[in-house]
Amino acid sequence: MTQKIVIKVDMTSDRCRSKAMALVAATSGVDSVALAGDPKDQVVVVGDGVDPVKLITVLRRKVGHAQLVQVGEAKKEEKKPAAAVEYTYQYYPSHAVPLYEHTAGAYGYQQYHSRPGTCSIM
Structure with a gap:
C-alpha cells in the first residue's frame, strides 16, 4: 500500500532543505519527496513500506526539530484525456x-x- 507522509521540519535555509530531502530520498521504500507549505517547511514523502517514525528520528538527528503532520493513503492523480x-x-x-x-x-x-x-x- 502506497502511503503519503507529511512531516513538518524546522528548516531555516536552502542547505537544510536540500539535506532533509537527501536524507528522506535515501530511505528505502521512498518513491518521491517534495517540499510543501508556504515557507517550504513540510516534507511530503510518498512510498511503499516507509516507516514515519524512522524518518522523523533521522530528520531530528541530522536537520532539526521534526513533527509528524499527516499519514494517509496516497491518492493517484487521474489524468484527463486531451480534447x-x-x-x-x-x-x-x-x-x-x-x-x-x-x-x-x-x-x-x-x-x-x-x-x-x-x-x-x-
Missing part, C-alpha cells in the same frame, strides 16, 4: 488560397486580393 482537435479544410475559387481552420482560430494562408489580370504568383 480532440478538429480541423476543417475549405477550398475557395481560383483567386484564393486554401484556408485551414482550427477550433482556436484560423491558421494558414488567408485569401488575398489582387488586381484583375495580374499574376497571383508574383
